[in-house]
Amino acid sequence: MLRSIKACSPSVRMLLWATFTLTLARAITLPYLVVYLADNFALSISDIGLVVGSALFVGSLLSLYGGYLIDKLRSYSVISSSTLIFAAAFVGAVASRSLLLFFVFLVLINLTLAVVDIAAKSGFCALLPENARSEVFSIKYTLSNVAYAVGPFMGAGLFKLDTHWPFIVSAGLGLAMFLAYWRWGDRSPQTGLAGMQKQAFVAVGRLLLKDYRLVCFTLGGVLSAVVFGQFTAFLSQYLVVTTTPEHTYRVISYVVATNAVTVIALQYLIGRRISSRRLFPWLLAGMAMFLVGLLGFSLAQTLLVWCLAMLVFTLGEIIVIPAEYMFIDAIAPEHLRGMYYGAQNLSNLGAALGPVICGFALAALAPQVMFYLLIICVVAATLFYYLGASGLGRRL
Template sequence: MKKMKNYIGQFHPIVWVLLIGTVLTRGSAFMTLPFLSIYLSRNMDLSPIIIGLTVGMSPLMGTVGGFIGGHLSDRFGRKPIMLTALFTLAFVYYGFTIANGQGWFILLNAINGLCSSFFEPTSQALMADLTDKKKRMKVYSLRYTAINIGASVGPLLGAYLANSSAKLSFAITGSTYLLYGIVLYILMKKLVISKDETNKKVVSLIDAFSIIKLDKALRYLIIGSILINIGYVQMDSNLPQVLEGTLENGVAVFSVLLTINAVMVVFLQLPISHLAGRFSLLQAMAAGSVFTAAGLIGFSFINGWVIAILAMILLTIGEILIFPSNSMMMDELAPEHMRGTYFGAGQFRKIGNFLGPIMGGYLLSHFQGQIMFWVIAILSLGSIIFFIAGNRMYLSNRVNRTEKTV
């Protein structure tokens, strides 16, 4: 009992609310958004292009919105940005239940992407604000575990509701966001968040853009992350097509692989992150790049269950090593008064989520699955070059700052 108390006590109560809220909201979102295209095709007379545009609006808006939302949280405080985003997201999902035209779905999903991208970097920045620097890596690992718990449970409920009452799933998700916002509002009102209340130095959005432009270390980190995302997104975009064309039971194999991925992240995130803590962030991220590339190459040799599972295990280890380390590296780079802006800038890595399916699809259609995975694996390995360059630039900047203060 005492150990549990000490474990809970190591983090601010709001950090725990954010982690629990992440499980619930991500689970709810994964219960609805993956099935949005199915809902639209069944209930609306829309072409595949319009459905693709509707679904794609969310990540498209999220790519740019993260930077703006993160900056606004630095300028006006975490609280108003987070609460506004949560209550607007509740409105969006309630809106899905009554929307009856393609324009409404496009607009609502665009707002969904924008608000989600406002909330994500701001919540990460708030977690960092409220957590001792030595414990932040653990917080980022817990957050990533929370995301994957939601991702592993949500689709199962979504698959059931998609066949019974899709509108109910939208209403449940809207209610989850609404409840999350109310609880967070009450807690933030009761508990003093000193670091958030005393924002030291404020910069304009134009200044923020110029600072990001001048920070080469950040730029290298984002480019490296884009390359990793190009590789990782193949799991959702082109791997299912390859499996369906290669194996007789490709769909069944793919569903099992997704389950293995989610379960591994939930149970191995903390142990692997603890082990990676013995090494530098650069070493952890470089190792993650190697595992990701190895997983992709493994997919190119799939001829049955065994190789498919081994490849997914390698890819998942890479995922576990890279994504929390990436958040920690972003935290290291960010000046105190621009933490939200930097976490927001990290959302530009989602460019890889946009480019990956297109590049992989082109290679798959003009060559074959094996060539596609090899080329994408080499691109993923290329991230190491940018991670090393970014790390060197960061260390150089830190030495220069130290010399100036001395």
């Protein structure tokens, strides 16, 4: 993978490092938000979940407008300003003594990270030939998982020094990325820029709603993100209800490690082989992996079964995420790539809703029913993917 990164153009490498650095900064602080909010604002666990989930929800909605700006303005301007706001938001969050202000800065962190992510995807499509994009998408996703694997350990060490240090270091990473992109980022004009100048955001939004392929794929993405977006949350919820806290901690530690090792080891090898010519069969295979993994979770009684189920589940994640990128790449007009990737980013709404849906299921129904509801989400997502893919004809 490192050899492939070195072979990329400087502009592509800069986009990869931008998404990696900002993802690492967020991963450093994300696991400790619960403790920080409890200590500094005296919130209950349910209120903390509401704050964190709502910030992700609002940030995801606003990212659609961020995609519009990427199409309308130069990517250089959008990425530079987003990385600077990202850094400033961490400073604002750690300095906040008001919960409302903290929430606003948390939304800004999620929003600017999403905007840079959308800009990177759009940039890959502008800078790379079609046959090279799946490999770079896989590199990007692998680097993101490396960041999420390393970030919490960095945060743990910083948190022991002082509860504010994770936020300060994350702000420093954001500022460093701003300076690097300001100095070495690609300043070339955005392709298709002229086509966007005369179109208002609402008009473009209406245009997107008329593309039933995008609508179907966005709905499929939301439903699939319910399943894999925050899988540690619903697995923790299930284990807390059915076992002891000690057993929950042990199982979650192992399944998270299994997920991280599997993604880092196999994402690049599998993802680079996904092509736009056979997208739906790949998606079907990924969704089948989710089904098998969820059935494994529902039946798991031993740590080995939990890890094997997580291995299969992760294979689904490895396939589905790059395939979603490739689908949007296949249907997005050149001058609307930012908006199309912004629409795809709405799948984070599913990630925000997942723990809420599972929490209600665990409170009102038998624990195993939660997994059956998630299986229904997988089946429904597959149906929407099929409807969206069928619009592209035999290519998919």
